[in-house]
Amino acid sequence: MSPVLVILQKEWTDLRRHHLLLLSMVVPALVFLVLPFVLTILVPLLDPSGWNDRDFQRMIELLGRTEPELKRLDPLVVLHIYIFRQFVLMLLLVPILGALSIATYSIVGEKQNRTLEPLLATPIATTELLLGKSLAAALPATLLVWLTFGLYVLGIRALSPPDVLPRVANPVGLGLIFLIGPLVAVLSLGLGVIVSSRAKDPRTAQQIGVVLILPIMALFIMQMRGFFLLNVRWVLVGAIALLGLDVIVLKIGARLFERETILTRWA
Amino acid sequence: MIATKGLTKAYDGKVAVEALTMDVRPGEIFGLLGPNGAGKTTTVRMLAALIAPTAGEAIIGGYRLGEQDAAIRRIVGIVTEAPGLYERLSARENLEVYARLYGVADVARQVEKYLRLLDLWDRRDEPVGTFSKGMKQKLALARALVHEPKVLLLDEPTSGLDPQMTRVVREFIAELRGQGRTILLCTHNLDEAERLCDRILVLKTRPIALDTPEALHRRLFGRRVVVTLTEVTERILERVRALEFVRDLQHQGRQLYIALADPERENPRLVRALVEAGAAIQFLTEEEHSLEEIYLRLIEEEAAAHPAEAASAR
Incomplete structure (x- = not known):
């Protein structure tokens, strides 16, 4: 069995038994999955004229410029489209938080438990070790967001008007989940590796790594206020930029992930 | 290896x-x-x-x-x-x-x-x-x-x-x-x-x-035999000092600490001399030093040889 697979298998066996870590990944996914459905029910109930809100009107106007057919739809349908599109962005926090949690636990946890030294004494190459750990963090985080999005789509199909789903699971939504999702997971784990080299416990590492949430939140707010609307071009530009960032962050991580550096310089 | x-x-x-x-x-x-x-x-x-x-x-x-x-x-x-x-x-x-x-x-x-x-x-x-x-x-x-x-x-x-x-x-x-x-x-x-x-x-x-621990012992402490007598007299001490193979002699109470180069060869002659001097021998053993003593001696010698380093280590 390849050393990468051995590490991957070991990490996943460990992860399966780390219920707190699993919960810390699953809970945000559940929240971001359920919350938009709750909002689509609550907003009209609490404020029957909620879709006359200024921000919402600005958003409708912006949407109408790029997608004129939305103007012909029922405002309630547009409200659903608006909310579900917003939360596709929020779903990107799932791979970020998931990859970050696993990566920081996997590295800082090993550092804390002093398991790295015997592991590094085996013939495994540090690149294989880093690859095994990276895949162990990025794959479940990515799969989790894909699974959440799958449930999201099923939920929209079951609970929303038929005009909603094609406008949420559109190229932008699919691009965000299937292209940007894995890329932010990789960025998150790369940052996790870098932060883990200095942090003394996984929680500190996660707190530092959470800076990645800020750009997503900024996009969410800008789009919510109608200042900005994500389109396919922006998704592609974002993907290219993320790819570049991923390469840089992974290179820094790989440089830090040398036997001697880990044993002698890591905090 | x-x-x-x-x-x-x-x-x-x-x-x-x-x-x-x-x-x-x-x-x-x-x-x-x-x-x-x-x-x-x-x-x-x-x-x-x-x-x-x-x-x-x-x-x-x-x-x-x-x-x-x-x-x-x-x-x-x-x-x-x-x-x-x-x-x-x-x-x-x-x-x-x-x-x-x-x-x-x-x-x-x-x-x-x-x-x-x-x-x-x-x-x-x-x-x-x-x-x-x-x-x-x-x-x-x-x-x-x-x-x-x-x-x-x-x-x-x-x-x-x-x-x-x-x-x-x-x-x-x-x-x-x-x-x-x-x-x-x-x-x-x-x-x-x-x-x-x-x-x-x-x-x-x-x-x-x-x-080896034994060789370090020999290097640091030499080889000494400990002879326990019923009574230590001046005559006995003089007789032992007179033996050409005895390198050093110390005594404490009824025990003589005698440094020898080759105890296996010299012990019989030592015993004979002691008996001739009127000594009544109760025990004769080779002095043993624990590794702890050897180790501490080595560390002390090292500290004495490099006093500045020893001070900074403290």
């Missing part, structure tokens, strides 16, 4: 190990003895190809350090000071991970062999987090052996264990000697070194002394 020449390691200009030259023979248990911060762990890490030496060279099992590190890692097993086990994984899973990383052909058989040998088989499927410290240390030993390494590096293997478990681990290490493995035992436990090691190297950043 392990040969080093001038092996040196410095971290940011601070020397951790300096000019270490040693030759560990195949099948030998070689003790690396020294106080905390003497460079024992750094030496183990260098020999395990975990960190690179700043200067000097080392050949382990025929492989050159720095050039054939992956090959060195394959033939070396290491027990680090902390067991470093995956606590959520079972004993068996822990060993399986390492057996696979070392490329062991029959993983299941090797894992079973060492779990049984170290009396852990009955708890093989329990999470390691539930194990006692002694059991974890035994599992760490099993992990170091699962790929049948030629060289075993043990860094404080009994540190923090209770006396019973310490004994179990020591007996196991002694058994390994019979299997032809070369063992480098890093310890500051003098009793452990004395019981287990064929030769010891006293290290305090630089090597201070290297030999």
